[in-house]
Amino acid sequence: xxxxxxxxxxxxxxxxxxxxxxxxxxxxxxxxxxxxxxxxxxxxxxxxxxxxxxxxxxxxxxxxxxxxxxxxxxxxxxxxxxxxxxxxxxxxxxxxxxxxxxxxxxxxxxxxxxxxxxxxxxxxxxxxxxxxxxxxxxxxxxxxxxxxxxxxxxxxxxxxxxxxxxxxxxxxxxxxxxxxxxxxxxxxxxxxxxxxxxxxxxxxxxxxxxxxxxxxxxxxxxxxxxxxxxxxxxxxxxxxxxxxxxxxxxxxxxxxxxxxxxx
Amino acid sequence: xxxxxxxxxxxxxxxxxxxxxxxxxxxxxxxxxxxxxxxxxxxxxxxxxxxxxxxxxxxxxxxxxxxxxxxxxxxxxxxxxxxxxxxxxxxxxxxxxxxxxxxxxxxxxxxxxxxxxxxxxxxxxxxxxxxxxxxxxxxxxxxxxxxxxxxxxxxxxxxxxxxxxxxxxxxxxxxxxxxxxxxxxxxxxxxxxxxxxxxxxxxxxxxxxxxxxxxxxxxxxxxxxxxxxxxxxxxxxxxxxxxxxxxxxxxxxxxxxxxxxxxxxxxxxxxxxxxxxxxxxxxxxxxxxxxxxxxxxxxxxxxxxxxxxxxxxxxxxxxxxxxxxxxxx
Numbered sequence: 001x002x003x004x005x006x007x008x009x010x011x012x013x014x015x016x017x018x019x020x021x022x023x024x025x026x027x028x029x030x031x032x033x034x035x036x037x038x039x040x041x042x043x044x045x046x047x048x049x050x051x052x053x054x055x056x057x058x059x060x061x062x063x064x065x066x067x068x069x070x071x072x073x074x075x076x077x078x079x080x081x082x083x084x085x086x087x088x089x090x091x092x093x094x095x096x097x098x099x100x101x102x103x104x105x106x107x108x109x110x111x112x113x114x115x116x117x118x119x120x121x122x123x124x125x126x127x128x129x130x131x132x133x134x135x136x137x138x139x140x141x142x143x144x145x146x147x148x149x150x151x152x153x154x155x156x157x158x159x160x161x162x163x164x165x166x167x168x169x170x171x172x173x174x175x176x177x178x179x180x181x182x183x184x185x186x187x188x189x190x191x192x193x194x195x196x197x198x199x200x201x202x203x204x205x206x207x208x209x210x211x212x213x214x215x216x217x218x219x220x221x222x223x224x225x226x227x228x229x230x231x232x233x234x235x236x237x238x239x240x241x242x243x244x245x246x247x248x249x250x251x252x253x254x255x256x257x258x259x260x261x262x263x
Numbered sequence: 264x265x266x267x268x269x270x271x272x273x274x275x276x277x278x279x280x281x282x283x284x285x286x287x288x289x290x291x292x293x294x295x296x297x298x299x300x301x302x303x304x305x306x307x308x309x310x311x312x313x314x315x316x317x318x319x320x321x322x323x324x325x326x327x328x329x330x331x332x333x334x335x336x337x338x339x340x341x342x343x344x345x346x347x348x349x350x351x352x353x354x355x356x357x358x359x360x361x362x363x364x365x366x367x368x369x370x371x372x373x374x375x376x377x378x379x380x381x382x383x384x385x386x387x388x389x390x391x392x393x394x395x396x397x398x399x400x401x402x403x404x405x406x407x408x409x410x411x412x413x414x415x416x417x418x419x420x421x422x423x424x425x426x427x428x429x430x431x432x433x434x435x436x437x438x439x440x441x442x443x444x445x446x447x448x449x450x451x452x453x454x455x456x457x458x459x460x461x462x463x464x465x466x467x468x469x470x471x472x473x474x475x476x477x478x479x480x481x482x483x484x485x486x487x488x489x490x491x492x493x494x495x496x497x498x499x500x501x502x503x504x505x506x507x508x509x510x511x512x513x514x515x516x517x518x519x520x521x522x523x524x525x526x527x528x529x530x531x532x533x534x535x536x537x538x539x540x541x542x543x544x545x546x547x548x549x550x551x552x553x554x555x556x557x558x559x560x561x562x563x564x565x566x567x568x569x570x571x572x573x574x575x576x577x578x579x580x581x582x583x584x585x586x587x588x589x590x591x592x
Contacts (some may be wrong), residue, residue: 002370008365016364017355020396086351090412093315094368095340 003097010091010104014078015111028074028112029119032067036120039063039187040127047188053130060129061213062143062186064120065206066074068113068149069181073173075109075156083161088261099255106153113149117142119128133218141216144239148209151243152177154250161257188208202229211235266420266451267291267314272323274475276310284320285475291453291468296446298466299455300567306475307455308348309479314453315345327420328451336375344413348425351409354398358389361397365412383411387441403434407441414445420487421445423454427461459564468540473571486566494565495538496529497546498555504528507553510545514538532558 018025044055079102081090091101119133121129121142131138156173163169183197184190184206190198201207212235214220231238274284284306291297299307301347308499312318314325316336327339352361363382366376384390388405397405406426413421426442427435442465445451456462462469463483470480479486495515499507504521507528511519515530515538522529532538539558546553561569 009364013353013360014357016360017353018315020357020360049267085354086347086355089312089317089347090351090365090367091343092317093340093343093345094365095337096368097372201371208279 003100003103006096006100007078007103007107010101011108011111011158014105014108018112022214025115032063032116032120033123034121035063036060036127039109042134043187053128056124056128057130057217057219058214059187060120060124061217061219062184062210064117064145065148065209066113066181066186067120068145069152069177069206071088071109071113071149072152072154072156072159072177073170074112075153076160076163076169076173077166078109079105079157079160080163080166082244083151084164084166085262088161088258092259092261098259102154102157102254102258106150106157108151109156110146110152113146117145131217133216137218141213144209144213144216144236147243148205148239151246151250154247157251157254158257161254161261180204182205184210201203202232205239205246207231208235208238208242212239264293265290266293266328267297268324268326269310269314270324271314272310272320272325274313274318282475284313284323287323287472287476288299289470289477289480291451293451294449295467296452296454296465298462298469299453299472300457300459300462300469301455301472302457302567305472307443307457307472308424309475310472311345311422311453311455314338315422316340324364327465341416342419344416346406346410346416346421346423346426348428350447351411352397352405353550355396357394357396358384358400361408361412362415366415369416371415379415383414385486387411401434403430403437406434406438407431410438410441419451421450421452423452425455425457427456427458427479435461459562459567471567471570479570487561489566489569492531492533493535493558493560495528495532495542496555496557496559497542497553498525498527499546499551501526503549503551506549506551508544510542510549514542525560526554529559531561 025177031225039059040056044059047055079088082091088101131141133141155176159172159176160169163172183201184204185201186206190201190207193201208231269287269289272284272287273282287306287310289297289299289310294419299310300308308316313320314327314332316332316339319333328341328342330338330540332339351579353364356364359380362380363376366379367373371379380393381390387410389404389408389411392400392404397408400408410423410426423442427438430438439461442452444463454462454465456465468480468483469483469486470477471486472478479489480491495511497507497511504523504526508519508521511528511530515532517531519528519530523529534541535558539556543553543556546556
């Protein structure tokens with residue numbers, strides 16, 4: 001039980017930081033909202049989706065997934081900063097569970113995602129996003145997004161504990177996530193990509209997540225799936241498999257790394 | 264009883280090319296203060312990290328309060344406090360928030376954590392700043408809060424890794440006062456420092472380390488004796504340097520050190536004040552009026568110099584050691 005309560009103390013620390021410095025929340029929200037507005041109005045006019053409600057219906061799941069995928073950046077930078085300041089050493093010298101700090105951090109970043117997704121959802125609604133699937137499915141969609149963000153966060157733990165400087169953490173995570181979110185069906189149809197890229201895009205976890213969320217929000221996924229591949233036909237199942245895989249690999253690696261960090 | 268024991272600790276990085284610890288041995292008697300003294304890169308931080316369960320040595324043995332550090336790190340963590348050269352506290356949060364968080368992580372109840380936070384803030388004169396974020400604190404205040412956080416459960420054994428590095432003289436004095444109070448309370452303390460004066464001031468015993476091993480240990484007095492007794496030091500005007508050197512040679516018989524820049528001539532003497540009077544008399548006969556003349560007991564700087572053959576030089580190895588392989592690339 002101590003493992004859980006220790007982790008929650010670390011999570012609470014992060015929430016307390018948000019309370020002490022509200023700008024942290026503000027800027028976590030502004031960027032995704034800006035993305036919603038930019039994509040909605042810059043690309044929205046020129047991309048014909050052939051679906052009722054227009055581009056924004058397809059865009060929102062894409063931008064939700066992109067945002068939660070980037071959770072790993074926050075996790076990584078936060079941990080690198082803690083490590084630089086010697087906080088990780090202090091935590092490691094305490095009689096607490098060996099996984100408490102990293103679990104607490106990923107849970108805290110997950111909690112921040114709740115606020116971010118809510119803000120984005122409201123913004124989306126204002127600019128015309130209307131999920132049609134009913135409350136249960138929509139809620140399930142958001143749960144899906146939160147779990148994906150949590151899973152991605154663990155990749156961030158490993159990156160954050162492996163680099164020495166915050167700036168490196170920022171760049172490393174950007175390089176890791178940015179291609180992943182654009183080499184996908186999130187913003188444009190994969191059908192326009194060169195053939196090899198199409199395969200990558202179809203198997204990309206971001207694509208399966210986006211397709212899965214579109215399904216849960218009551219849309220047909222029109223932005224890919226031309227190849228009739230397994231991930232295109234079973235996006236939800238494939239996403240679940242990906243999330244389990246990511247966590248199965250990165251949680252043990254991250255906890256191990258935490259217990260061996262040299263600073 | 265020996266509260267801290269380290270036996271033959273080895274730790275190397277980069278496939279053995281950098282030896283952070285090279286057969287380090289030390290022990291600390293219960294309730295006493297051991298000052299681990301050495302330049303940057305000597306292995307001080309690595310030693311503390313091993314003893315505080317943060318780093319596994321390649322080989323060797325270590326116990327803290329009878330508990331095997333390598334086999335039972337969790338038990339060790341319950342009875343130690345660690346405060347490092349970086350103020351390892353959350354700067355976004357207030358002093359109060361930090362102490363509560365660490366109190367809860369030590370598994371105090373909410374009520375106990377609050378009571379302890381009040382006590383510690385009072386003890387370290389931080390009550391007035393308790394509700395301010397740490398980033399608004401001065402360096403000395405941060406360091407005090409960091410130390411307070413390591414004392415939440417009244418540890419039996421305390422590790423302070425360069426507790427005053429980077430502090431201004433006043434901050435350092437304050438910190439010394441605080442540490443002296445703690446020691447009166449009976450804690451066993453291992454403290455590292457690169458300030459010879461600090462070790463002299465705070466420690467019962469001093470272990471001088473260089474290149475990852477202890478090269479001398481003892482009280483500050485015994486170490487000073489090891490270097491030899493007192494030194495006669497005379498400062499004269501330039502034109503009298505040569506004549507003064509001859510006089511010092513007559514009085515001392517030991518190796519004479521001439522510092523042209525300081526216009527100082529010094530040499531070891533065994534007869535104390537007798538040598539001083541003799542030298543003064545001979546100078547007077549020659550009509551030389553020294554600008555300064557006196558006997559000086561060796562400083563720990565002298566100790567270091569005579570033990571290692573080099574002054575307490577800075578190396579980059581400590582950084583390397585503390586960040587591990589990454590920096591070596």
